[in-house]
Amino acid sequence: MESDVIFVLLDRILSVFTSEMIHIPAIQPIVDKLMNIPLVNLLVAFLLWKPIFHMVFFPGLIGITLVLLWIVYFERKLTARVQWRIGPKEVSRRTGGLIQTLADGMRYFFQEVIIHKGANKFYFAQFPLLSFLPVLLPILFIPAGGSYGIDTSYALFAAVALVSLIPVFIMGMGWASNNKFAFIGTVREAFIYFAYEIPFILAVASMVLVYQTANPFEIVARQTIPGVFLNPIAFLVFFITTLIATGRLPFDIAEADQEVAFGPYVEYSGIFFGLTMTLPYEKVYILSMLMTLLFFGGWNGPYIAPLGEFSYVLWFYIKTFVIVSVIALARSIYARYRIDQTLRLGWSVLFCLSLISLVISAGWAAW
Secondary structure, eight states: OHHHHHHHHHHHHHHHHHHTBOOOGGGHHHHHHHTTSTTHHHHHHHHHBHHHHHHHTSSSHHHHHHHHHHHHHHHHHHHHHHTTOOOSOSTTGGGTSTTHHHHHHHHHHHSOOOOOTTSOHHHHHHHHHHTTHHHHHHHHHSOBTTBOSOOOTTHHHHHHHHHTTHHHHHHHHHHHHTOHHHHHHHHHHHHHHHHHHHHHHHHHHHHHHHHTOOOHHHHHHTOSSOHHHHOHHHHHHHHHHHHHHTTOTTOOOTTOHHHHTTGGGTTOOHHHHHHHHHHHHHHHHHHHHHHHHHHSOTTOSOOOGGGTTHHHHHHHHHHHHHHHHHHHHHHHHOOOOOHHHHHHIIIIIIHHHHHHHHHHHHHHHHO
């Protein structure tokens, strides 16, 4: 009797998964064979269930991992070439140091984690781990065509709200470190956060006003003309605030090495340092996905028959990947701003431009 109840329960779970499986014709014959094997079919259906596929594969964890492996290597190589250097090459010399990022990650993983005596130990260890919640959770609300997590008409607002929480955890790291350099970096982070957040939100609001919706699916469906052409001012504000929000050069002021010795993260070592180092890159990835969604047509692109629904996911990921790579260019061609210059830029130029973008969007909405 109990076994019958278990089988009925498994069948119901399987039916839930199969009702929302992503369809990829290229691997469908293999999937069909695996679906005939008890229990294995449950695992396959679970992995291809759209919310799980979205979070685990693309654009989720595997997507983030590929971007991290690429962007750190590309950024270092690109900057080295601009400055007439070679860049990393000692690890996998024949491939030009292609797996240098992976080697660095392994080094961080096996290094000793040191928590100094003056730190608030509980929060010091907790904040680097908690900071990944506002980084990973927005992916749930950013669909990629045939792959999506939570389908809601307020998805865009939810994603922006979660992204806006990341600086809170960064400031928490600086506070828990109980170090004067970390404190200075934390104060800088707070100042910069208030300077860019309002223009950033106004730029998003401008595009919501253009599309008359915050539902990502409707936003993409209404982009017969990419949003970057509908409101280029909003795009400019969004792009610059993305650079500021992610601490990319010329705006890596909170962690300026010459001045505050890596800012809020100065006391972190080992795997904790590895986590804090990847945090800005992951934020670049999330904001690049939002940029793709709002300004570059999302997953719009030619349909690839063998890939089925995954073709939309692929186009979305490729666009995001290109934007992430373009953002890396800023590190190689601009010098660092002072904090007063950045605050003036945020509170005057970017704020005024964001208001202009709202007026443009209001004109589109009225028309």
